[in-house]
Amino acid sequence: MRGRLRRLxxxxxxxxxxxxCQAVSQLPMLGGAGDIAVTGELPPPPPRTxxxxxxxxxxxxxxxxxxxxxxxMQRYLDGLLADIKKAAGVPDWPGRVYILADYPLEAxxxxxxxxxxxxxxxxxxQSEDEIVALLSHEYGHVYLHxxxxxxxxxxxDTAAGVAALALGVxxxxxxxxxxxxxxxxxxxxxxxxxxxxxxxGRGQEASADRWGMNVSLRxxxxxxxxxxxxxxxxxxxxxxxxxxxxxxxxxxxxQVQRQAEQEVLARDQSPGTPGSQLLMQPFAKMAGALxxxxxxxxxxxxxxxxxxxxxxxxxxxxxxxxxxxxxxLPPGREGGEGRVEPWRKARSQPAVANVxxxxxxxxxxxxxxxxPDALARARRSVRGATATHALPLKALYAAQQAGRxxxxxxxxxxDRNLASESDRAWMSVVERSExxxxxxxxxxxxxxxDAGFRYFHDAGDAWxxxxxxxxxxxxWDRAKAxxxxxxxxFAALAQACDKAAATPAERAQADRQAEQKAKEMVDRxxx
Amino acid sequence: xxxxxxxxxxxxxLVGPVPAWAQTEITGVSPSSxxxxxxxxxxxxxxxxxxxxxxxxxxxxxxxxxxxxFYAITLAGQPFWVRSMHVVTKKGNSAGCxxxxxxxxxxxxxxxxxxxxxxxx
Numbered sequence: 001m002r003g004r005l006r007r008l009x010x011x012x013x014x015x016x017x018x019x020x021c022q023a024v025s026q027l028p029m030l031g032g033a034g035d036i037a038v039t040g041e042l043p044p045p046p047p048r049t050x051x052x053x054x055x056x057x058x059x060x061x062x063x064x065x066x067x068x069x070x071x072x073m074q075r076y077l078d079g080l081l082a083d084i085k086k087a088a089g090v091p092d093w094p095g096r097v098y099i100l101a102d103y104p105l106e107a108x109x110x111x112x113x114x115x116x117x118x119x120x121x122x123x124x125x126q127s128e129d130e131i132v133a134l135l136s137h138e139y140g141h142v143y144l145h146x147x148x149x150x151x152x153x154x155x156x157d158t159a160a161g162v163a164a165l166a167l168g169v170x171x172x173x174x175x176x177x178x179x180x181x182x183x184x185x186x187x188x189x190x191x192x193x194x195x196x197x198x199x200x201g202r203g204q205e206a207s208a209d210r211w212g213m214n215v216s217l218r219x220x221x222x223x224x225x226x227x228x229x230x231x232x233x234x235x236x237x238x239x240x241x242x243x244x245x246x247x248x249x250x251x252x253x254x255q256v257q258r259q260a261e262q263e264v265l266a267r268d269q270s271p272g273t274p275g276s277q278l279l280m281q282p283f284a285k286m287a288g289a290l291x292x293x294x295x296x297x298x299x300x301x302x303x304x305x306x307x308x309x310x311x312x313x314x315x316x317x318x319x320x321x322x323x324x325x326x327x328x329l330p331p332g333r334e335g336g337e338g339r340v341e342p343w344r345k346a347r348s349q350p351a352v353a354n355v356x357x358x359x360x361x362x363x364x365x366x367x368x369x370x371x372p373d374a375l376a377r378a379r380r381s382v383r384g385a386t387a388t389h390a391l392p393l394k395a396l397y398a399a400q401q402a403g404r405x406x407x408x409x410x411x412x413x414x415d416r417n418l419a420s421e422s423d424r425a426w427m428s429v430v431e432r433s434e435x436x437x438x439x440x441x442x443x444x445x446x447x448x449x450d451a452g453f454r455y456f457h458d459a460g461d462a463w464x465x466x467x468x469x470x471x472x473x474x475x476w477d478r479a480k481a482x483x484x485x486x487x488x489x490f491a492a493l494a495q496a497c498d499k500a501a502a503t504p505a506e507r508a509q510a511d512r513q514a515e516q517k518a519k520e521m522v523d524r525x526x527x
Numbered sequence: 528x529x530x531x532x533x534x535x536x537x538x539x540x541l542v543g544p545v546p547a548w549a550q551t552e553i554t555g556v557s558p559s560s561x562x563x564x565x566x567x568x569x570x571x572x573x574x575x576x577x578x579x580x581x582x583x584x585x586x587x588x589x590x591x592x593x594x595x596x597f598y599a600i601t602l603a604g605q606p607f608w609v610r611s612m613h614v615v616t617k618k619g620n621s622a623g624c625x626x627x628x629x630x631x632x633x634x635x636x637x638x639x640x641x642x643x644x645x646x647x648x
Binding site: 099103104105106115118120122123126223229230232233236237240241244316319320321323324326327336360363367 | 554558559560596597612613615616617618619620621622623624
């Protein structure tokens, strides 16, 4: 494991250098936002065919802990989206707003025209202007039809532009490094695809911002209470998230150091050599420090990677772009406190406030399962409208497990979610099946998975976890047959399904091969 | 009659953090290329009384009050007002990252609005 870490730490910068950010900028399709003005006519929308919206919704229910059923709020949000479509001149286009059970501040749009935003956005936004900014930004992605390239990049084996870039990098760096062009092609293609996709993503964000600001201004919303507040909230969230990640990394770093020290001491624990542990302590400390350095190096590389591949590396730049545009607006159009009252009214409807409050309780419980009141909070979170919601039930399950030290299977509470067709989430299917299997209840586990997989059969993202489950419980032949079907139905998931259908021996073999290949790459580069 | 009132009050209590104009943290200028910040004597003034070089301002600044699109601040012991359009402020949220939560990757969609994950990539 330690060897693998070191190798990874060596290989990653090499691959990043070879992939080269400069290559990304050569993509002709990476346009900025300059072609969309925040006032005046919008560009005509590209033609498209609409995917099945029902399948799209089913697919999102597979992610994380599914969707939050909140009809009163959804009606209100759908009304705002209808205004946005009308202002953009596409009143008959499909698309509705759905609420995610996710904890992070998250939102995205899909090619079906649907917008998905986390409940935390509803809990955090302070005016209708801000929520319209979010919705219009998202619908900008739909209108500008950016999903067409994303699909191409995801199934990028045929993405000629990306492959051409990778080949260009291979030609340039192959000679200098004495590395075969094939190796470079593979490496730069893999990483370049990520970077290209990320750079494309950044261009999308800026264009969607301007498109959204154009539409929200047409609707009479303020820049200041709308887009400015929306982006400021994202900035604050990203700062907090960065601090959280730094704290977590520090914890992991210390853990790695401690573990390395203990490993060295344990290795030298030979009987009959009194005092050997004492003698070995300085070496153990050194081993811990070395391991920590490798870990830190890897984490720094990871940070570098995150910065280059992030789709939101610079929210400040987005805010700057819109601020400069807002400065050009006629006086009175940019400022204002926003429409606070309709938003307050929509959020404080008892049915809405109860659900948001219960999700807050559920996540408070999950945040600290060891807290004395974790179970009480989790119990309160499943009262009322959320009694069958996946996330609060997950919180109850986890809090009960934590209270009992995992000695008893409490996963039966998840059945309440599985019994509710409208609230059912794929994660409940997976967790309940796995819990039953872990307790030796194979037949019940299979029944749960069979029923869940039947329901989520058209949701491609359910397949890899289902395949892995069937491989472990029924047999790998079944898993491989399913992987074949998965590849034919969901091309973008072929690799994930194939990986899920690999037997433990095949997985170990693949790991060994990857490690060997990485070693060869390093040897060629540095020896 | 009493029940709906109680329900409404409970509902309001359950709603998340309310707008907090009472105390706002100003973290920088907008756009970030702005070199000087206009300082106003009154939130209804059209012309600034002076400009402060951004490089000399120690952010964050705390603003106890907002009025007419302006934030009250104190610089070098003197009270001023700055246009809210000219500054970036901290905005609260109730989002988070629970440890140990299983998350499947994004589906065929456009991750947007913000950095989606909790550093789990």
